[in-house]
Amino acid sequence: MQLTLTLQEQEVLLEAVTSAISDVGTEVGHTDNQAMRQSLQKNKKVLLAILDRLKGIG
Numbered sequence: 279m280q281l282t283l284t285l286q287e288q289e290v291l292l293e294a295v296t297s298a299i300s301d302v303g304t305e306v307g308h309t310d311n312q313a314m315r316q317s318l319q320k321n322k323k324v325l326l327a328i329l330d331r332l333k334g335i336g
Contacts, residue, residue, distance in 0.1 A: 283335075292332050299325045
């Protein structure tokens with residue numbers, strides 16, 4: 279899939295992904311459920327990969 283974004287859209291998306299990473303990190307720290315923790319850590323890993331790719335665009 280290819281997605282073309284304006285500079286403003288890229289900036290907003292970067293902020294949103296960065297915020298989501300922070301939120302997931304907080305949730306990981308607050309959960310005692312091992313399965314949920316693993317799922318959140320997977321999601322955080324995916325978000326970090328997306329963030330790296332977005333940073334490579336600009």
